[in-house]
Structures are given as structure tokens and as C-alpha cells.
Amino acid sequence: MASALVTAEHLSRVFDDRVAVHDVSLTVNAGEIVCLLGPNGAGKTTTMRMLAGLILPSAGRIAINHIDISESTAGAARGSVGLLTEAPGLWERLSVRTNLLTYSRLHGLRDSERRVDETLAHVDLLDRAKDAAGTLSKGLKQRVAIARALLHQPPVLLLDEPTSGLDPASARHVRDLILDLRSEGRAILVSTHNLGEAQELADRIGVLKTQLLALDTPAALRKERAGTHVVIECEGSETPITKAINSLSDIPAIVAAFVGEGKRIVRVTPTERSLEDVYLDLVGDER
Amino acid sequence: MSFAWHRVTALARKDALELIRNPGAIYPAVMMVFGALFPAFLVIVVTPRVLGKTFEESGEFAEEAAKAAEMIPELAGLSGNALVQTFLFHQFSLLLLLVPIVSSMALATHAVIGEKQAKSLEPLLATPISTLELLAAKTLTPFLFALGLTWGVVILYLAGAFVFAEPGVARAVAGPRLFLMFGLLGPMVEFASLLVSVIVSSRASDPRSAQQLGGLLILPLTAVFVAQLTGVVLIGPAALVVTSLGLAVLNALLIWVGVKVFQRESILTRWR
Numbered sequence: 001m002a003s004a005l006v007t008a009e010h011l012s013r014v015f016d017d018r019v020a021v022h023d024v025s026l027t028v029n030a031g032e033i034v035c036l037l038g039p040n041g042a043g044k045t046t047t048m049r050m051l052a053g054l055i056l057p058s059a060g061r062i063a064i065n066h067i068d069i070s071e072s073t074a075g076a077a078r079g080s081v082g083l084l085t086e087a088p089g090l091w092e093r094l095s096v097r098t099n100l101l102t103y104s105r106l107h108g109l110r111d112s113e114r115r116v117d118e119t120l121a122h123v124d125l126l127d128r129a130k131d132a133a134g135t136l137s138k139g140l141k142q143r144v145a146i147a148r149a150l151l152h153q154p155p156v157l158l159l160d161e162p163t164s165g166l167d168p169a170s171a172r173h174v175r176d177l178i179l180d181l182r183s184e185g186r187a188i189l190v191s192t193h194n195l196g197e198a199q200e201l202a203d204r205i206g207v208l209k210t211q212l213l214a215l216d217t218p219a220a221l222r223k224e225r226a227g228t229h230v231v232i233e234c235e236g237s238e239t240p241i242t243k244a245i246n247s248l249s250d251i252p253a254i255v256a257a258f259v260g261e262g263k264r265i266v267r268v269t270p271t272e273r274s275l276e277d278v279y280l281d282l283v284g285d286e287r
Numbered sequence: 288m289s290f291a292w293h294r295v296t297a298l299a300r301k302d303a304l305e306l307i308r309n310p311g312a313i314y315p316a317v318m319m320v321f322g323a324l325f326p327a328f329l330v331i332v333v334t335p336r337v338l339g340k341t342f343e344e345s346g347e348f349a350e351e352a353a354k355a356a357e358m359i360p361e362l363a364g365l366s367g368n369a370l371v372q373t374f375l376f377h378q379f380s381l382l383l384l385l386v387p388i389v390s391s392m393a394l395a396t397h398a399v400i401g402e403k404q405a406k407s408l409e410p411l412l413a414t415p416i417s418t419l420e421l422l423a424a425k426t427l428t429p430f431l432f433a434l435g436l437t438w439g440v441v442i443l444y445l446a447g448a449f450v451f452a453e454p455g456v457a458r459a460v461a462g463p464r465l466f467l468m469f470g471l472l473g474p475m476v477e478f479a480s481l482l483v484s485v486i487v488s489s490r491a492s493d494p495r496s497a498q499q500l501g502g503l504l505i506l507p508l509t510a511v512f513v514a515q516l517t518g519v520v521l522i523g524p525a526a527l528v529v530t531s532l533g534l535a536v537l538n539a540l541l542i543w544v545g546v547k548v549f550q551r552e553s554i555l556t557r558w559r
Contacts, residue, residue: 015556052413055552075289075415083413087406091301093308098301105297106414148410 005187082149092134139170298424316390327379361462387477394429399488
């Protein structure tokens with residue numbers, strides 16, 4: 001059985017009278033990437049912060065690496081989490097190495113220097129260790145921020161918009177890095193707006209809009225909603241006929257009805273919907 | 288709430304390194320050194336030389352100095368020009384308290400608002416650091432730096448008195464009153480200024496606006512200085528001890544407020 005390193009049960013968070021997150025339940029297993037999709041203000045960052053032990057939920061339960069998070073255990077739980085915040089948040093006047101050494105000391109790591117070197121090598125930045133963080137490109141800063149999240153070798157990684165604002169090559173590099181981290185057996189939760197990225201990275205995708213509207217594999221999410229329409233092409237008819245259906249199992253009855261009407265069916269195509277269609281269906285198109 | 292010095296020193300060390308690389312943060316503190324020293328030497332050394340008359344000859348401040356000699360033991364035994372000069376050095380020493388106030392304010396606002404501007408608070412809070420440790424770290428570097436600067440200014444002040452004033456003046460200035468002022472009152476004033484700056488910085492997005500609010504602390508000190516120079520009040524050793532105790536109580540209250548402001552959740556959701 002898969003080992004859940006992140007468990008959230010009926011998580012809710014209210015700020016004053018505003019409900020930011022309502023009744024969210026999810027798990028992330030070791031060696032699994034779960035992507036959280038959702039529009040701005042959907043509660044992704046609040047969910048991440050709760051899972052990172054930064055803020056406590058108004059209701060519900062969180063366990064990180066089998067530690068139930070409460071006021072007294074949040075510190076220990078944070079030691080099991082590597083959090084990549086949306087902005088890299090580096091101290092730009094200081095060198096990359098000093099940035100990481102400070103975090104290494106904050107985590108109370110032994111042999112900080114060696115740990116920093118190893119981590120920099122992991123993200124392929126050892127040659128930039130002496131450079132001031134402010135002189136790095138956005139993509140390199142993001143890699144330093146990932147290194148910072150990895151310093152204490154946490155089993156759980158929470159990555160908030162890891163490729164936001166990066167050029168395609170840098171984004172590719174970061175995505176490859178995330179896939180490597182999964183292969184090391186870490187549980188990874190990624191918050192993103194990028195549907196393509198979610199599809200590429202995720203073992204499962206959660207769609208969040210205050211509540212968790214769906215949580216499944218990308219294929220299952222598409223398939224579940226793929227049967228919404230079926231396109232039927234008949235001999236002698238130039239225009240294909242589109243019929244709404246509830247599921248794929250409706251198709252034989254529709255075909256039978258067409259045949260019963262004496263039509264000769266050339267092709268039956270369940271519409272293959274994109275993840276974007278599914279996402280917009282779930283959260284609503286708010287243009 | 289946990290408290291580990293290694294985390295406090297790790298962050299304070301980082302703040303010190305950032306400070307060294309940020310002349311904009313140090314500039315107001317260094318300027319204040321000159322601002323605090325200049326009036327004393329202008330009045331006590333330069334003006335009599337320009338006018339060509341010593342205080343003894345002009346009779347300026349003679350009455351106030353004689354009155355002060357009854358309250359400040361260091362003035363006893365002095366007479367003439369040396370008495371007035373010592374009296375004035377004592378009076379102007381109050382201005383040196385601007386150094387710990389202004390420098391701690393300048394450095395603390397940069398230490399807190401710098402984290403906000405760099406968006407580094409959230410990753411910092413994701414470490415096991417407790418909010419009390421964060422508050423301690425954010426005050427430690429500015430406190431030590433401002434204290435060092437203050438004591439450096441006091442040494443310069445005494446050196447100036449030794450070089451430019453009558454013989455015996457520097458020794459009379461370096462008495463218990465000065466020790467109380469910069470060994471006890473100075474650190475208390477500095478700590479209050481530091482805590483006010485840190486608290487104000489939590490609500491400000493720019494170091495200058497935080498410093499303007501924190502700058503209100505200078506007003507009571509300036510009022511006391513003027514009142515003292517005009518002979519309305521005279522701050523003796525007893526008054527310094529009582530004021531320091533009052534500030535200790537104020538500082539305890541400010542620490543309590545600071546801990547409330549430095550809650551993880553407040554920092555992430557309420558700080559602007």
C-alpha cells in the first residue's frame with residue numbers, strides 16, 4: 001500500500017469572515033506528484049501554507065510525514081517539509097552559498113558546508129555558489145530556491161508555482177528537476193496555473209476552487225468527462241451529428257437508434273476533451 | 288515556544304552580512320554620529336574661539352553651571368572656564384543618545400522591511416525558527432551595531448574633550464553620570480527605539496516611512512535637552528536611574544507587543 005506522506009482531511013480555513021479553503025481532503029504518497037490547479041484566489045497558497053505548518057487550519061486534520069500538525073508540532077512538521085514559495089525570496093546582496101548556509105544553520109544541519117555543496121550540485125549550481133544571488137537570472141534564482149527547499153532533505157516538497165515567469169528552457173530544467181525528486185521517493189505537491197505542466201508532471205491532479213472539485217489522474221479526469229459528446233458521421237450526410245451523452249456507455253444505445261432509423265454509420269467519435277476543457281468546466285469560465 | 292540561540296545567531300549573522308553590503312542602511316546611523324557630536328564642539332570649543340572670549344570671560348552659563356555643581360558630583364572642585372565647559376559637555380552628552388535611537392531605528396527598519404521587500408519572510412518562516420527567535424534575531428544585529436556605534440561616539444566625545452577643552456574637563460565628564468547615561472540609559476533607550484521600529488516596520492512597506500513614525504521617539508529627548516540647557520531641569524544620576532527603570536518597564540511591554548506582532552500567521556496574512 002502506498003505511503004501517504006501528506007494527509008489532509010476536511011481542511012478548512014476562514015480568515016475573518018472569508019472562507020479561503022473549505023473541506024479539502026487529499027493525500028500525497030511517497031514518490032508521487034500531485035498538482036493543484038485553480039484560479040487566482042482559489043485557496044492554493046492557503047492550502048500550501050497549512051500543509052507547510054505555517055498557518056493552522058480552522059477545521060480539519062493535517063499529517064505531514066506521519067506528524068499530526070498542531071500548534072505544538074508545527075515546528076517538527078516544518079522540518080519534514082521543503083517549501084518553494086511563489087517568489088524565490090533570496091537575500092540578493094549575499095552569495096548563493098551564504099543564502100543556503102544561513103538556512104542550513106536555521107535547520108540545525110551538521111556539516112553545513114558539505115550539505116550546501118551537495119545540494120548545489122544537485123541543482124547544477126555549484127559553479128555559481130560565490131555569485132551574489134541578485135546577479136542570477138530568474139531561472140537560476142528559482143533553482144537556488146529549490147536547493148533551499150531541499151537542504152534539509154525533506155520527504156515532502158510543496159512547490160508553489162515553481163515555473164511561474166520562467167523562460168521555456170528554465171521551466172524545462174525545473175520540471176526535469178521535479179521529476180528527479182519524485183524518483184527519489186519524495187511526496188510532491190505542486191501548485192500551478194499551467195495546465196500543460198500539470199499534465200506533464202502530475203500523477204494526480206486536484207482542481208481547487210475553495211473546495212476540491214476533482215482529484216484524479218490526468219487521464220481519468222479527461223476520460224470521466226470525455227463522453228459528454230459523441231460525434232456521429234453517417235453515409236450521405238455532410239454534417240456530422242453531435243449528441244450529448246452522460247457517459248461512454250450511452251453510445252451503443254445512440255448507435256442502435258441511428259441504425260434503427262436506417263442510417264448507415266461511418267464513424268462514431270467520443271469527443272476527446274482537453275484538460276483545459278475539463279478545468280474550465282469545473283471552475284467555470286470567468287472571462 | 289522554543290528558543291535556540293543557534294537559529295538566532297544564524298539569522299543575526301546573515302543580517303550583519305547584509306548590513307555591511309547595504310550602505311543605505313548604515314548611512315543615517317553614521318550621519319547621526321556627526322550630528323550628535325557637532326553641536327557640542329560648536330558651542331563649547333568653536334564659538335568661544337571665534338568670539339575671542341572664554342566662558343569665564345563672557346559669563347555665559349556661569350549661573351547654570353554653579354547650580355549644576357550641587358547636583359552632579361563630577362563638577363565639584365572645578366571652577367571658571369573648566370566648570371562651564373564640563374557642565375556643557377554634560378548637558379550636550381544627552382544629544383549623544385540620538386545615536387542609539389536613530390541608528391537602531393535605521394538598522395531595524397531595514398532588517399524587517401528588507402525581508403518584506405525581498406519576499407524572504409515566507410521561506411524563513413517555513414524553517415523551524417520560532418517567532419520569538421525571529422524577533423530576537425531581528426533585534427540582535429541592530430542592537431549590537433548601534434551599541435558599538437554609541438560607545439564609539441562616547442569615546443570620540445571624551446577624546447574631543449581631552450584635546451580641545453581645559454585640562455581636567457575630560458576626566459570630569461567621564462564620571463558616573465556619563466557611565467549611567469551610556470551604560471544603562473543608552474541601551475534602554477536603544478532597545479525601546481529598536482522594538483518600536485520593529486513593530487512599526489511590520490505595518491510599513493518602506494524603511495523611510497517606518498523611520499518617520501519611529502522618529503517621534505526623538506521628540507521627548509529633544510525637549511529634555513532644551514529644558515536642561517535652559518536650566519528648567521537638571522538630569523542628575525538619580526533621574527537617569529529612575530528613567531532607565533521606567534524604560535525597562537516600557538521595554539517589557541514592547542517585547543510583549545512585539546511577540547504578538549511576530550506571530551507566524553500575522554506575518555503571512557496581515558503584514559503589508
